[in-house]
Amino acid sequence: MPLLKLTGFVLRTRSWGEADKLATFFTKEKGKLFGxxxxxxxxQSHWGGALEPLTMLDxxxxxxxxxxxxTQCEIIRSFHSLRQPGPSGSASLYIxxxxxxxxxxxxxNPQLFNEMERALRALEEGVSPLPLVNSFRLxxxxxxxxxxxxxxxxxxxRKIKGMILTFNPKSGGLVCPDCKGSLQGNLTIGEKTLNxxxxxxxxxxxxxxxxxxxxxxNEILVAFLGAQLGMEVSKVKSYMxxxxxxxxx
Numbered sequence: 083m084p085l086l087k088l089t090g091f092v093l094r095t096r097s098w099g100e101a102d103k104l105a106t107f108f109t110k111e112k113g114k115l116f117g118x119x120x121x122x123x124x125x126q127s128h129w130g131g132a133l134e135p136l137t138m139l140d141x142x143x144x145x146x147x148x149x150x151x152x153t154q155c156e157i158i159r160s161f162h163s164l165r166q167p168g169p170s171g172s173a174s175l176y177i178x179x180x181x182x183x184x185x186x187x188x189x190x191n192p193q194l195f196n197e198m199e200r201a202l203r204a205l206e207e208g209v210s211p212l213p214l215v216n217s218f219r220l221x222x223x224x225x226x227x228x229x230x231x232x233x234x235x236x237x238x239x240r241k242i243k244g245m246i247l248t249f250n251p252k253s254g255g256l257v258c259p260d261c262k263g264s265l266q267g268n269l270t271i272g273e274k275t276l277n278x279x280x281x282x283x284x285x286x287x288x289x290x291x292x293x294x295x296x297x298x299x300n301e302i303l304v305a306f307l308g309a310q311l312g313m314e315v316s317k318v319k320s321y322m323x324x325x326x327x328x329x330x331x
Contacts, residue, residue, distance in 0.1 A: 086143040086150070088112060089158070091198065093182045095133050097123065105133055105152065106182060107141065110195040114185045117143055117150040129155075135178055136161040136202065161202055173211035174202055177218055184226060184311055194225045204287035213296045217282040219303050224283065230306055231255025232276060237265070245273050249302055251309035267309070275299050 090109030098104040103122035107115045122129050132139060132155050142154040164174040181198060185191065201218045205211065223229050234241050236255035248262045249255065249271045262268050278295040307313035 084145050085153075086112070086141075086145060088115070088141045088143065089195075090115065090139060090141050091178070091181075091195075092133055092135050092137045092139065093178050094135055095119070095122070103133060107139075108181050108185070108195065108198065109141065109190075110192050111190055113189040113191055114182065114187050115143075115150060116187070117141075117152045119152045131160070132157055134160070134165065136164055136174060138199065161206060163206055164202065169211045170205045170208075173215050174205050176215060177201055180219065180222060180313075183313060184222065184307075191225060194222065197221050197225070200287055204290075207288070209287055209290055210292040212300060213282065213290045213292045214287055216296055216299050216303060217285065217287060217290055219307070220279060220283045223306075228310060232279065235261055237261035247271050247273065247276060249306075251302075251305040254306070254310055267305075269302060269305060271302055272298065275302070 088107075088109040088111050090107040093106040093108055093114075095103045095105045098118060101121050101123050103119045105117050105119055105122075107117060109115050119129060119133060121127055122133060131137070137160050138158040140156040140158060141152060143150040143152055145151075161174065164171050177198060181194070185194070197218065201214060204214055230249075231254055234256070235258040236250065236253045237257050238261055240258045240260075242256050242258050247270070248257050248259070249269045250257045250262070250265045250267060251269065252267055253265060256271075257265060257268065272295070275295040275298045278293060278299055282290065282299075
């Protein structure tokens with residue numbers, strides 16, 4: 083039976099059979115991967131806290147008939163502080179949800195793995211959650227090939243300039259004044275927000291500071307993910323929307 087040595091994050095786990103768990107991992111070498119963890123639900127299980135979401139692990143699987151069974155693991159980093167209630171914890175869980183929902187099984191993307199690790203480390207270090215999540219979403223969309231159309235009209239191709247622009251989530255980008263009348267669901271996006279988009283795409287997470295445009299950018303990204311990728315509103319994302327308005331948990 084082939085053995086696989088991988089490095090990965092635990093995205094989530096669920097019950098499997100009478101005593102086992104089925105864990106979803108995002109690995110550097112093979113992308114999203116499902117693994118059966120034998121005996122993980124037994125009272126005396128030796129797996130301990132290794133299967134908590136957010137944990138980064140060295141993993142050893144054996145593979146048989148396309149099914150992966152976890153045999154060993156070693157914790158690299160637990161990101162324990164991000165499991166505490168609060169904005170950073172909610173942001174980290176949203177990052178896990180994005181990766182789980184928007185990646186396909188066993189499609190390696192080491193760049194995305196590295197972005198995920200850098201984003202979680204920055205959250206642990208106290209970087210503001212809302213702009214960090216905006217930055218991660220933009221980098222995720224770029225790596226997955228879903229970058230929105232932001233320099234010319236997505237409908238007619240005309241160059242677009244102005245202080246106030248129109249973004250159509252379903253069409254996937256900016257639309258000019260002549261084309262926007264034939265489209266539904268248009269959103270307004272300011273030129274400063276557009277510039278903020280390019281800034282967050284290129285800034286290291288450690289250098290990110292919250293700016294007023296981050297709230298408008300979050301609304302644009304939420305709508306874009308829903309229209310283009312079917313990303314449903316979740317409890318975590320709902321909390322992120324409350325966070326931008328300063329509402330308590």
